[in-house]
Amino acid sequence: MSCCITFSKRCICFIDQINEWIGKSVAWLTLGMVLVTFVIVVLRYAFDLGWVSLQESVAYMHALVFMLGAAYTLKHDRHVRVDIFYQRCGAKTRAWIDCLGSLLLLLPVSVFIIWSSWEYVADSWRILEGSRNSGGLPGLFLLKSCIIVMAVLLILQGLAQFVRNLLIALGQNSREAQ
Template sequence: MKTINPLATLVKVLDTFSEWTGRTIAWLTLLMVLVTFIVVVMRYVFNIGNIPLQESIIYMHSFVFLLAAGYTLKHDGHVRVDIFYRPMTERGKAIINILGTLLLLLPVSIFILLISWDYVAFSWATLEGSQEAGGIEALFILKTSLIVMPILMILQGIAELLRSILVLTGQGHLLESDPQEHPL
């Protein structure tokens, strides 16, 4: 009989959310390449400019960079100095991850969330649009990613913190995937 641990369940739920978010937002990279190709062909073959298409590339790039940050954290893709971390035991890595999450990741994410709040709120209050004539009139949506990104990082940071706690308490095995489970 399988033991149900609420911490392990929460880690799996948060991981699944980050995985879904990252895989969904990844499709924007394909769209971004296609739109860039269209913009280049329009400009250099037909001598036609299109400001909304050009701005959409900036929007998509921003969304990919900001909204996939939690997914990248889940897959341990952020920059770190592995010279000391890599050879550590699982318990040592868990301690470093707990310290990094509590002292760096969560405080910085909370700071970004708080410092961006008024900036984004003002943008929504004025329904801020493009500074370019004929540009995308939804700059407020782009700026909203400045709030969504730290929220996604906090959620995945909680998952990483709980995962490390489970490792330290000898319950890391509860996070191993069940072959019958298919979250995506």
């Protein structure tokens, strides 16, 4: 049993590290969005210039921040939660609630996202889809692939959260599990 717990904690740590790295990396895109938006505004109003690709790059960055940052948000418990009863519960009860939430909500929804978007993404890859706008960015198929990447990262983080909370609910050392 101790060997399984040690292996579980290593897996949790590995998944947490992946999502931590991805989350911190894509966070820099928010700075990029601000800077590119500033450039777009200056070019448009000061020089009467504009490029579709520049405008689309802001939308691409915005999509990447939300899709690739979702698991990071879950890891840091910053997702939307109704805390009416949850905040009053003890640590073990909260851990059981989180386990059930992962099993009954997060994991099925993430699997559904993969299942329902698979054809959409595959069709985009088949034609190597780019922007529909003249002068737009190529590689829309890569951006659409992030839908599946997001769901996979959420599944991994959901499993890590589930195991972490299960260890807490079963009375294992919660400090090591986190």
